[in-house]
Amino acid sequence: MTSAGAQSRAAVEVASLGKDFGAFSAVKDISFAVRRGEVLGFLGPNGAGKSTTMKMIAGFLAPTRGQVWVGGYDIDRRPLEAKRCLGYLPEGAPAYADMSVSAFLTFIARMRGYRRRERRSRVAAAVEKANLGSVAYKPIETLSKGFKRRVGLAQAILHDPPILVMDEPTDGLDPNQKHEVRTLIREMARDKAILISTHILEEVDAICDRAIIIAHGRLKFDGTPQQLLCMSSLHNAVRLRFAGNVPADAAARLLDLHGVGRVNQSDEADQLMVLPNNATAIVKQVAQLARAETWQLQELVVESGQLDEVFRRITGPAEAAQRGEPA
Amino acid sequence: MTVTGAILRRELGNYFATPVAYVFIVIFLVLSGAFTFYLGGLYERGQADLQPFFTFHPWLYLFLIPALSMRLWSEERKSGTIELLMTLPVSVGAAVIGKFLAAWTFTGIALALTFPVWLTINYLGHADNPVIALSYFGSFLMAGAYLAVGACVSAFTRNQVIAFVFSFVICLVFVLAGFPMVMDIFQGWAPPALINAVGRMSFLSHFESITKGVIDLRDAIFFLSFIGCWLMANVIAVETGKSD
Missing domain, CATH: 3.30.70.100 (Alpha-Beta Plaits)
Structure with missing residues (x-):
């Protein structure tokens, strides 16, 4: 059985991952794991390599170095099995703009291999969870940013995957919508392994059990949000x-x-x-x-400390200056 | 394959959801009719065959088919949906085939809608229907060859206009292979074997032999293997093009 190997690994495991684009090294050396029942916040300034890392985890980009296991499957060698375990929300939540929400989700359900009856119930459930009932028959291109994001979310959770990878799920949402999405993520967190990237620090406090910070393609921190706060010079002040x-x-x-x-x-x-x-x-x-x-x-x-102060110190221009880059 | 079928359905539905399908079909029917009756002189020839109708297909396809194929991959790349598609449990090969089959099915529908020409010729005289059926089949195969080129080219760029222009030019080369315009490029430096090979790649000569009613398996094999090669190139183009 292939699943024997699958059991012994964490839901998502990333080992010495690296990605070069020509001479530019976007991700240098990153290792971490996400376990079931855990929400891992993936932090870093824009351009730190968050999205590139997530694209490699989702099997969209092939790594230059290192390995990724999703659901115990090597994403490079067993991509289809790995992708079946995974719900992925790409950055910017792309969707086929000229399709209606329900037609789009039906397409996703077909791609996930569901037959007629189950397809209908899956689409209905995803529409309900993502709160899309009022726009189900509207073309996606006519929807507001918040709805589009939720369409992306519905698409990712349609097959109730054990692993969710979401690239900036709350980007561009208003505070109410952010709250809704966070509640949804919290609800799902119990029996899933969730990896979300964000550059919003409040989000880490709000929904993450653990956070990792990367900057300049390297891992700078791996711990709980509490530990992150402890690094603040204001902690316990x-x-x-x-x-x-x-x-x-x-x-x-x-x-x-x-x-x-x-x-x-x-x-x-x-x-x-x-x-x-x-x-x-x-x-x-x-x-x-x-x-x-x-x-x-x-x-x-x-x-209790300020996250953004810690964030700045960990990822800040001092790092860049050391490496001779403009701040 | 259910995923290939799902992609085929979505792409085909997409043609009909936008004006593309209707514009394409109307233009195709009007032009093929006009060419057949005016330029081809269907009536004046006094022969109950569809030679004037099929003669113009390579030229019609030359600019109509790149218009169909140009968005297949470049739109996915431009809108970023390629990331969505390629992170679903589907292999690149299955996606390439699904998209190609959708476009090919669509041209099949457009071709089938030219049936009034066939009715006309049967009304006018005793038409050689087996040859007409064979010609339709040949035309369909040739359309597949144009589409395979267009689909592959569209995977190289996120710009549909660029995809259109390059598909047009590459198809033109294959239409005219064997004619001085293309052959002169190779004359003088290329070994005779290569010149010979290029000359045999001509869409026109393979298509013409089919429409004359000569059943030669090699013509069908030519188009099918041509399609196969371009689809393989398409897979490679999608895989390498993802990262930028």
């Missing part, structure tokens, strides 16, 4: 807002505390930002000091 102006000696007193690295005066005269060394928890010490000094505080907030 304490923001103090005083009633009135900041006492003159407050900054000096705070700096004396164990674990405090820096104290920043913010733009507002009544606020101080206390930054810890190595993201240690300092709120207890800060609160004790405030009580001892009888500072009049209006607010004492522990910051």
